[in-house]
Every structure is written in C-alpha cells, then in structure tokens.
Amino acid sequence: MFVVHLPSLRPDGMALFPFILVKRPNPGPTLLNHERIHLRQQAELGILPFYIWYGLEYLIRWFHYRDHYSAYRNISFEREAFSNDQDLAYLKNRPLWRFWRYIKE
Numbered sequence: 001m002f003v004v005h006l007p008s009l010r011p012d013g014m015a016l017f018p019f020i021l022v023k024r025p026n027p028g029p030t031l032l033n034h035e036r037i038h039l040r041q042q043a044e045l046g047i048l049p050f051y052i053w054y055g056l057e058y059l060i061r062w063f064h065y066r067d068h069y070s071a072y073r074n075i076s077f078e079r080e081a082f083s084n085d086q087d088l089a090y091l092k093n094r095p096l097w098r099f100w101r102y103i104k105e
Contacts, residue, residue, distance in 0.1 A: 017042040034085035041077050076102040
C-alpha cells in the first residue's frame with residue numbers, strides 16, 4: 001500500500017490498488033483504515049471486477065434512492081468500510097469476501 005497526497009482530489013480519500021489517494025497530507029487512521037478495507041476488497045474480487053461491480057451497484061442504488069449520497073453510502077463495499085473503519089484491527093480478523101454480508105436490496 002502506498003499513500004499518495006493529491007490536494008485536488010474531491011473526496012477525502014480513494015483506494016486505487018495498490019494506492020490510497022488522499023486529499024490532506026496527514027490523513028487520520030479511520031480514513032486510512034476505510035481505504036485499506038477497499039484495497040482488500042479489490043484484492044479479493046480483482047481490480048477490474050471490483051470497479052465494474054462498484055459502478056453497477058452505484059447505478060442500481062442511484063435509481064433506487066435518486067440521490068448521490070444515499071446511493072454511494074449503500075454500495076455494499078462502502079457499507080462494509082463505513083461499518084468497520086473505526087476498528088483498526090478489523091482487517092486482521094476479517095473473513096474472506098466479507099462484503100457479501102453487506103449486500104441488500
């Protein structure tokens with residue numbers, strides 16, 4: 001994992017395997033853990049399949065909620081990351097393919 005500071009980045013952070021892109025020069029541990037969870041998801045699923053799934057699920061959620069923020073927060077990958085980003089030991093004990101647990105209608 002490599003952390004890259006990009007001040008022009010719109011979100012606070014973004015995982016793009018094997019990089020974590022961050023807006024601020026000193027990101028907090030919760031943000032880094034959130035993005036590390038995404039890196040693990042990308043490694044499990046494969047980078048291209050992850051982004052295809054992420055994009056398709058975003059579209060499905062957007063049509064359901066008709067709102068960007070609600071669609072984004074309800075993507076299964078984001079639900080797992082937001083639910084566990086404050087647990088800095090989460091990735092040490094995380095079962096394989098755990099994001100499946102966060103898929104909902």
